[in-house]
Amino acid sequence: YAAEKADPVAQWELARVDAGGGGVMGDGVKAFDRAACRLPEFRIEAWGPWIFVNLDPAAPPLAEVLGEILAETAHWPLDRLRAVKTLDYDLACDWKVYVDNYLEGYHIPVAHPELFRQMDYGAYRVETRAWHSRQHAPVKGSGTLYHRDLAEGSAPEALYYWVFPNLMVNVYPDHVQLNLIQPLGPGRCRTHFAWFVEEGKALDLSENLA
Numbered sequence: 001y002a003a004e005k006a007d008p009v010a011q012w013e014l015a016r017v018d019a020g021g022g023g024v025m026g027d028g029v030k031a032f033d034r035a036a037c038r039l040p041e042f043r044i045e046a047w048g049p050w051i052f053v054n055l056d057p058a059a060p061p062l063a064e065v066l067g068e069i070l071a072e073t074a075h076w077p078l079d080r081l082r083a084v085k086t087l088d089y090d091l092a093c094d095w096k097v098y099v100d101n102y103l104e105g106y107h108i109p110v111a112h113p114e115l116f117r118q119m120d121y122g123a124y125r126v127e128t129r130a131w132h133s134r135q136h137a138p139v140k141g142s143g144t145l146y147h148r149d150l151a152e153g154s155a156p157e158a159l160y161y162w163v164f165p166n167l168m169v170n171v172y173p174d175h176v177q178l179n180l181i182q183p184l185g186p187g188r189c190r191t192h193f194a195w196f197v198e199e200g201k202a203l204d205l206s207e208n209l210a
Helices: 008-019 062-066 068-072 093-105 114-120
Strands: 043-047 050-054 081-091 125-127 132-136 159-163 167-171 176-185 188-198
Touching: 008 159, 062 068, 068 132, 068 159, 068 167, 093 176, 159 188
Parallel strands: none
Antiparallel strands: 043 050, 081 188, 125 132, 132 159, 159 167, 167 176, 176 188
C-alpha cells in the first residue's frame, strides 16, 4: 500500500491510524502484533516558540531542566516571539571548548570591548544550578544595548543562560537570541544563531552583528 501512496503525508497518516488500531495494514497476517509495528514515540514539550524533543523516557521534564529560568523570564512575552534572522558558523574547535568560552567571563574585555564598557565587570557573576547556569552583571550608563525598548521604570538587564549540554539563551530587553552548538567531530563544531523578537516589532541587528 505504501508503494501506491506517493504522498508522504498520507503514508504518515496511514501509519498513525494503523498503530491506533483503526487501519487495515496487517489484517489477515498470522502473528502480526499491531501494537509492536508502529513509529517510535518521543516526548515533546514547548517553551515559548521553541519545541523540545526528548528521546529518553527517564529524563526529567522540561520545566525541571529549565528550573529558575521560567520564573526569571516570566515577564517576557515568549509566546509572541518570531524568528527574524538565523546564522550558522563552522568553527575549528571542539563543542565543549565553545561552551566553556561562553561560560567564562575572562574573554569579555578583549573579545567584546563594547559590552565590557556597558557592564560593571567587577560584579560579573556566574550562578550554577541543577541543569543550567546564569551569567549576569549590572549595566552601566544609558543608551546601551540593554536599554533598547526598555519599559518605563524597568532596570536595564540582560540574562545569559547556558542549558546543559549545548544550548545558550540570551534575553535582552528587545529580543531573545538562541545559540545551539552542534558537534561535527573532534575539533569541529557548528554554532546555530537565531534572533527572536516580539510580533509587530522590528529589530536592528547591526550592533549585534558588528
